[in-house]
Amino acid sequence: xxxxxxxxxxxxxxxxxxxxxxxxxxxxxxxxxxxxxxxxxxxxxxxxxxxxxxxxxxxxxxxxxxxxxxxxxxxxxxxxxxxxxxxxxxxxxxxxxxxxxxxxxxxxxxxxxxxxxxxxxxxxxxxxxxxxxxxxxxxxxxxxxxxxxxxxxxxxxxxxxxxxxxxxxxxxxxxxxxxxxxxxxxxxxxxxxxxxxxxxxxxxxxxxxxxx
Amino acid sequence: xxxxxxxxxxxxxxxxxxxxxxxxxxxxxxxxxxxxxxxxxxxxxxxxxxxxxxxxxxxxxxxxxxxxxxxxxxxxxxxxxxxxxxxxxxxxxxxxxxxxxxxxxxxxxxxxxxxxxxxxxxxxxxxxxxxxxxxxxxxxxxxxxxxxxxxxxxxxxxxxxxxxxxxxxxxxxxxxxxxxxxxxxxxxxxxxxxxxxxxxxxxxxxxxxxxx
Numbered sequence: 001x002x003x004x005x006x007x008x009x010x011x012x013x014x015x016x017x018x019x020x021x022x023x024x025x026x027x028x029x030x031x032x033x034x035x036x037x038x039x040x041x042x043x044x045x046x047x048x049x050x051x052x053x054x055x056x057x058x059x060x061x062x063x064x065x066x067x068x069x070x071x072x073x074x075x076x077x078x079x080x081x082x083x084x085x086x087x088x089x090x091x092x093x094x095x096x097x098x099x100x101x102x103x104x105x106x107x108x109x110x111x112x113x114x115x116x117x118x119x120x121x122x123x124x125x126x127x128x129x130x131x132x133x134x135x136x137x138x139x140x141x142x143x144x145x146x147x148x149x150x151x152x153x154x155x156x157x158x159x160x161x162x163x164x165x166x167x168x169x170x171x172x173x174x175x176x177x178x179x180x181x182x183x184x185x186x187x188x189x190x191x192x193x194x195x196x197x198x199x200x201x202x203x204x205x206x207x208x209x210x211x212x
Numbered sequence: 213x214x215x216x217x218x219x220x221x222x223x224x225x226x227x228x229x230x231x232x233x234x235x236x237x238x239x240x241x242x243x244x245x246x247x248x249x250x251x252x253x254x255x256x257x258x259x260x261x262x263x264x265x266x267x268x269x270x271x272x273x274x275x276x277x278x279x280x281x282x283x284x285x286x287x288x289x290x291x292x293x294x295x296x297x298x299x300x301x302x303x304x305x306x307x308x309x310x311x312x313x314x315x316x317x318x319x320x321x322x323x324x325x326x327x328x329x330x331x332x333x334x335x336x337x338x339x340x341x342x343x344x345x346x347x348x349x350x351x352x353x354x355x356x357x358x359x360x361x362x363x364x365x366x367x368x369x370x371x372x373x374x375x376x377x378x379x380x381x382x383x384x385x386x387x388x389x390x391x392x393x394x395x396x397x398x399x400x401x402x403x404x405x406x407x408x409x410x411x412x413x414x415x416x417x418x419x420x421x422x423x424x
Binding site: 011012014015016018019041042077078079080082084092093094096097098100101103104107109147148171172174178180186188190192193194195196197198199200201202203204205206208 | 223224226227228230231253254289290291292294296304305306308309310312313315316319321359360383384386390392398400402404405406407408409410411412413414415416417418420
């Protein structure tokens with residue numbers, strides 16, 4: 001699979017294709033035309049053809065796409081055919097919400113351990129997973145082949161913890177702290193900056209009112 | 213202010229400029245050169261000049277940017293100089309996490325009401341804000357000049373609730389449900405699809421391993 005040629009823009013769109021194809025598969029639909037998919041996704045049919053042709057999902061003209069095949073190919077490209085082991089750092093409200101979210105597990109993202117700085121909650125469990133002291137992260141990562149760390153801690157601590165995680169060999173950080181992490185090139189960071197998302201909403205709201 | 217000319221790509225970057233300028237302002241820095249800002253933000257100086265010149269923030273050559281002025285201009289463009297009144301729909305784990313997040317309020321996003329389908333939790337409070345029955349949304353929106361609804365409910369319900377909110381006159385939806393909402397053009401939707409973010413992380417992790 002020539003993933004090198006796939007642009008960042010397509011990668012941004014892939015999870016959405018994956019979601020729609022999954023829903024089609026679940027409702028028993030085996031084939032779909034780019035035109036029909038275009039109607040559902042509110043994306044042009046030509047955009048869909050361009051995007052999906054990267055993944056060899058194009059059947060014969062007039063027969064449409066093989067839903068299951070394309071779904072599985074996209075899963076592979078997204079790395080969803082392998083299990084990922086996660087640790088969560090920060091058992092505050094957001095951390096608890098993520099730990100309770102079982103859908104991640106259905107996609108192969110398995111939460112193995114939860115860590116927090118607050119000694120008062122050590123030993124407590126969220127969805128059966130124990131909250132542990134920060135000092136145990138390094139050994140835990142080694143013992144459980146952890147590849148992704150989820151950071152739901154204040155930004156002042158996130159920078160320091162990220163450095164430590166990198167020194168322990170973490171390869172990917174899902175960062176909810178409102179700060180840019182400075183990590184080596186071979187460490188992947190995906191940011192979820194909620195307040196920035198809210199500001200974009202506010203911008204679009206302000207702008208749509210202007211044109212009223 | 214000619215906001216019409218501002219591209220979507222700049223809008224995506226604006227909240228990040230706003231964050232860095234806010235931090236500079238808080239640490240008492242009055243002026244900063246594009247070169248210095250470039251170093252901090254890991255963006256090229258020329259990109260910064262191009263972006264910020266849209267907002268009239270360019271002082272004299274060699275004097276750098278006026279931090280406070282630029283910060284306030286960007287705040288205005290993002291609509292942060294006005295108060296926004298929010299309701300939260302869905303008091304599950306994620307809803308509770310968002311309701312407890314006080315930083316939004318500091319930026320003028322004030323949570324006024326919380327609604328949930330579960331009668332068992334009606335009357336309970338999160339950060340002093342009462343959880344109310346869904347039937348009260350319409351009257352509450354009118355009485356409290358609500359402009360943003362935050363949806364933290366399962367996707368099956370989100371579509372129906374979004375339709376109702378639109379009929380009640382909502383102008384903006386911050387959507388955490390993993391579904392695309394079909395709303396009229398003058399209703400703004402900002403999606404936070406956490407599982408799609410996790411898939412992008414997984415893709416980047418898979419791809420960075422390949423090149424090891």
